[in-house]
Amino acid sequence: MVSIKDVAAHAGVSPGTVSNVLNRPGKVAPATRERVEAAISELGFVRHGSASTLRAGHxxxxxxxxxxxxxxxxxxxxxxxxxxxxxxxxxxxxxxxxxxxxxxxxxxxxxxxxxxxxxxxxxxxxxxxxxxxxxxxxxxxxxxxxxxxxxxxxxxxxDDVGGGRAAVAHLLAQGAASVAYVTGPLTIRQCVERQEGARTAMRAAGLDPAGLRVIESMTMTARAGEKAASDLIASGLPESVFCANDLLALGVLRALLRSGVRVPEDVALIGYDDIDFAAASTVSLSSMRQPxxxxxxxxxxxxxxxxxxxxxxxxxxxxxxxxxxxxxxxx
Amino acid sequence: MVSIKDVAAHAGVSPGTVSNVLNRPGKVAPATRERVEAAISELGFVRHGSASTLRAGHxxxxxxxxxxxxxxxxxxxxxxxxxxxxxxxxxxxxxxxxxxxxxxxxxxxxxxxxxxxxxxxxxxxxxxxxxxxxxxxxxxxxxxxxxxxxxxxxxxxxDDVGGGRAAVAHLLAQGAASVAYVTGPLTIRQCVERQEGARTAMRAAGLDPAGLRVIESMTMTARAGEKAASDLIASGLPESVFCANDLLALGVLRALLRSGVRVPEDVALIGYDDIDFAAASTVSLSSMRQPxxxxxxxxxxxxxxxxxxxxxxxxxxxxxxxxxxxxxxxx
DNA sequence: ACCCTCTAATAGAACGTTTTACTTCCTGCG
DNA sequence: CGCAGGAAGTAAAACGTTCTATTAGAGGGT
Structure with a gap:
């Protein structure tokens, strides 16, 4: 394995000069620099990062x-x-x-x-x-x-609170009178804050935030969303659904359409994250885009x-x- | 920053012994080992990976x-x-x-x-x-x-050739008499080989492989798939479509449904990769699963x-x- | 001619490990 | 009792860089 010393010998300079060419090329005379650079490419030298880290300290x-x-x-x-x-x-x-x-x-x-x-x-x-x-x-x-x-x-x-608020405010502005929140584990900060935002929006619209129906799943996948949707169907559909992420929302969407529920006519639906597939699904999915x-x-x-x-x-x-x-x- | 020497001093042994505890714990007497381990956690020592790499050579x-x-x-x-x-x-x-x-x-x-x-x-x-x-x-x-x-x-x-063959063989077995291939750049090996497989399947079914209609896009995204689908609609639909990946297929699917084309009744459709969304889309997507x-x-x-x-x-x-x-x- | 400064390059120590060769001490055995 | 052999631990030399102090030389100003 070729080291800085080999390069130095080959170029007729000291190892320190090679190091300077590598790290502070301005400090070395053009003629020498070229000679060293030639030696480097001729020998196929690559700097040993660990040695560098060790000595330089970072x-x-x-x-x-x-x-x-x-x-x-x-x-x-x-x-x-x-x-x-x-x-x-x-x-x-x-x-x-x-x-x-x-x-x-x-x-x-x-x-x-x-x-x-x-x-x-x-x-x-x-x-x-x-x-x-x-x-x-x-x-x-x-x-x-x-x-x-x-x-x-x-x-x-x-701002997850703000995001949750905006999502639910949008649902309410579209005329929904009731909202369900389909979420992942409420140990996850994001899920909790989006829920808080949802309640804020309801309060702002003159609704009782306690009226928010919460369906909590252990995972945040499409499958969990389908399961949540069948729970909703079994217990009576709300006018709108807010999902803590798009994977859940896509699952909900699919299960609803399967059961003959029309989206958005019967139930309005919004997700979170705006993943690529949200725009590409058959009924394209409203969502909260994050940068x-x-x-x-x-x-x-x-x-x-x-x-x-x-x-x-x-x-x-x-x-x-x-x-x-x-x-x-x-x- | 605490080094192996500090640990050695603190435990009353030599640096070499600390190194042995770290790398060959069997070589050091249980009592000493415990003393060293205590010192390590007491001082919050973490091994300097670069020094280790430098000396050990890997x-x-x-x-x-x-x-x-x-x-x-x-x-x-x-x-x-x-x-x-x-x-x-x-x-x-x-x-x-x-x-x-x-x-x-x-x-x-x-x-x-x-x-x-x-x-x-x-x-x-x-x-x-x-x-x-x-x-x-x-x-x-x-x-x-x-x-x-x-x-x-x-x-x-x-096996991309085999995958392409299996996909198209499946389309043909379902009764399709014509196939279009929606693909990414034909500079990509995978796209070329899947195409080759598609032709093999046609040949095996007694069709002329030159009859494979190829729509090539520069990217392999859902958007490109939608574009490809409108090309297909404009120039006359085939009975089936094979897409080089699922993102393309999902785009094709969406554009077809939008235009009132029924899938699979009017056009059968298969993708490649079996990404999660393939199963979750409203008309669930057939695909070639890779491990x-x-x-x-x-x-x-x-x-x-x-x-x-x-x-x-x-x-x-x-x-x-x-x-x-x-x-x-x-x- | 002398001192000073500036540039270019060098020698050699240091970074924190691992590893080799070596010492010491113990144990068992003839 | 003496000695081989193993176990446990040590000292010191690497590994390939970077960096500090130092030297050598070239001008420049007085």
Whole structure:
């Protein structure tokens, strides 16, 4: 394996000069630089990242820990993260917590061992202590799709209360007099806040928020949505349904149409996330769009700014507003 | 930052012993081991992975380079890769080539610098030279969803010719007398091979393979599928349509239904990949299922076996058969 | 001619592990 | 009693970079 020394010997300079060519090309005379660069490509030298990290004290790698890489929401976030990182020459180590705190802990440990420059994480629980431990090791943390735990920390989130309010306000504006909320586990922050928003909208419209019918599923999949819809049909349909994500909504939609219920004439339906398939389903689905890709991009930019410019960096708590996308299922 | 030396001092042993506790716990007396372990957790020590990699000459990291992380197909592959890696204590560096050779090259370079143990890649082009360069640096390469370039290499693929044949054979068996093939760019190996399979099936049924109507789109999205469907409607509908992936098929389905064409009564329709949404759409979509998650798992197992047991490792070329999943859209 | 500054390059230590060769101590056996 | 052999632990040399201090040389101003 060819090292910096071999390059140095081949170019007739010292290893330090080669290092300068690599890291501070301005510091070395043009003629020498060219000679070194020729030697590099001639020998096919590639820098040993670990040696570099060891000596320099920091790596050009960040960690990304998400809850479910199979969920289109996180996939788009990951795409944003990957794009920015790749532009700035950073590598991304991917961790999938699959909702398990254990797995998340294991992943964070791996990231700590790699001495990543920073970590982007959508935490799967509400315990900030594990993240504080990372910070003690000098690893910056930026929260994604989650409000900040503490002031000296960046976070990029979306207003879930506002989103829930807007979704239900839209249903009510379309003339619905009753609303059901089909949701995932109410241990998940997002589900709870969207529910809270739904109640706010009802209150604003002069309805009793206690009248919100809540159907809670353990998973947030289309199958769970179908199940929820049959519960609704069995116990009497509301005039409108708000689902905590689009997968649930697509399941509800399918089960309703199967049973001869017309959407939106009999029941208006709105989802959340605006995944690609929402627009493509047969009765196109209204939804709350989140700037998913941007979430990933901005979080990464904040993280890398915090790493590369620690003295000028200002911590930011960014809160996006989701955007209502009205389609056939509500009009 | 606490190092192995601090731990050694705190436990009253030498650094070498701490290293042994970490890497070969059997070699150290139980009493000492406990003392060291206590020191480790007391000081909150985490091993410096780069130092370890530098000295040991190899890392516990692999690279994963895919063509489009936004595509559910690759997402599921990634989930399989991540699960196996995480079980065996390996970290995964993610690279998204987005179909660009340049970006793929950049990603491979980053992986080489990180001295990853191996690389899993779905190559975006057909040039094996770049991958050979990795091998010269001692990095094992396993191809995913792509046949092997050379015998001394592992590869995990799916029979795309067979899949195309089975899909079209199914359409013909359902009574269709004409077939259109809606595909992505015919520079993509998978699209070409599925087309070849389709022709084989026609030949086997006594039809002229030249009668296959081919509609080629530049992207493989639902939108492209809708466009393709309007082309078909404008120029006269075939009795059946085979799509190179499910996103195209869902777009075709939607456009057809919108125009009052009944599926499957007027036109039978089959997709490819069997993504989750295929089963969830209003007219559920027939498709060719690929063992996507398994693809990721097995490729990773092969790679890590090649890395961890270089002497006993036997290179394998695995070819899965896709499985026909018949749903409403073809019966 | 002398001192000062500036540029270009170098030597060599340091980063935190792993590993090899070595010491020490114990145990069992002839 | 002496000695082989194993177990447990240590000291010190790597691994391939980066970085600090240092040197050598080239001008430039007085």
């Amino acid at each position: 790596s050009r790698t960040i960690g990304l820990s998400v809850i479910d890489i199979g969920n289109p929401f996180f996939t788009e976030v990951a795409a944003g993260v990957e794009d920015v990182s790749s532009e700035l020459g950073y590598a991304v180590i991917l961790g999938n917590s699959a909702g398990s705190q254990d797995k998340e802990d294991r992943n964070l440990r791996v990231l700590a061992e790699h001495r990543v420059r920073g970590v982007l994480i959508t935490p799967s629980g509400e315990d900030p202590a594990r993240l504080d431990r990372l910070r003690e090791h000098g690893i910056s943390v930026v929260l994604v799709d989650h409000p900040a735990h503490r002031p000296d920390q960046c976070a990029v989130a979306v 998913t890709y941007q979430l990933g991009r901005i979080a990464t930019e904040l993280l890398l700014d915090e790493c590369d410019n620690p003295e000028t960096h200002a911590h930011q708590h960014i809160m996006f507003q989701p955007e209502l996308v009205a389609r056939e299922s509500t009009q | 890392s516990r990291t692999i690279g994963l380079s895919v063509i489009d992380i936004g595509n559910p197909f690759f997402t599921e592959v990634a989930a399989g890769v991540e699960d196996v890696s995480s079980e065996l204590g390996y970290a995964v560096i993610l690279g998204n080539s987005a179909g660009s050779q340049d970006k793929e090259d950049r990603n491979l370079r980053v992986l080489a610098e990180h001295r990853v143990r191996g690389v899993l890649i779905t190559p975006s082009g057909e040039d094996p030279a770049r991958l050979d360069r990795l091998r010269e640096h001692g990095i094992s390469v396993v191809l995913v969803d792509h046949p092997a370039h050379r015998p001394d290499q592992c590869a995990v693929a799916v 996507t998650y398994q693809l990721g798992r097995i490729a990773t197992e092969l790679l890590l076996d090649e890395c961890d047991n270089p002497e006993t490792h036997a290179h394998q070329h695995i070819m899965f058969q896709p499985e026909l999943v018949a749903r409403e859209s073809t019966q």
